C-alpha cells in the first residue's frame with residue numbers, strides 16, 4: 001500500500017482501539033495507546049498509536065495532535081528505559097509499504113537495545129506468547145505509575 005490512500009476502519013490497530021481484539025497494553029489515555037508488539041524484534045518492543053485521528057501514517061497526523069501524541073511516545077520510551085534499563089532505544093516509524101509499513105494506522109516502535117544483543121529484523125520475528133509479553137508489560141506499567 002502506498003503512502004496515500006483511504007484509512008481502513010478494520011485495520012488491526014483500529015480493532016485494538018475499539019477493544020475488538022486483545023493487546024497487552026501498557027498505557028492508555030484519550031490521546032494514545034501503547035501496547036507490546038505481538039511479533040517483537042526484541043524484548044520490550046512496544047508500539048505507541050494515536051487513539052483518535054484516522055491517520056495512516058505520520059504525514060496524515062493532524063498538526064494540532066503532534067505535540068500531545070509525541071509527548072506520549074516520549075513518556076512510554078522513558079518508562080521502557082526505566083523498566084528494562086537498555087543500553088539504547090530505537091524509536092522508529094514507517095510510512096508506506098515501500099518504507100516497511102505493514103499496518104496502516106500510525107504507530108511508533110520503541111525498541112530497547114542492549115550491547116552485543118542481536119535484534120530480529122523488522123517483520124522477521126515470530127509471534128510472542130502473550131504471557132511472556134505480560135511479564136515485560138507489568139514492569140513498564142510500574143515505571144509509568
Ligand code: AMP
Nearest residue numbers: 012036037038039040094100101102103
Ligand atoms: P509496521 O510494519 O511498521 O507497520 O509495524 C507493524 C507492527 O505491528 C509490527 O511490528 C507487527 O509485529 C505489529 N503487530 C501486528 N499485529 C499486531 C497485533 N495484533 N498486536 C500487536 N502488534 C502487532
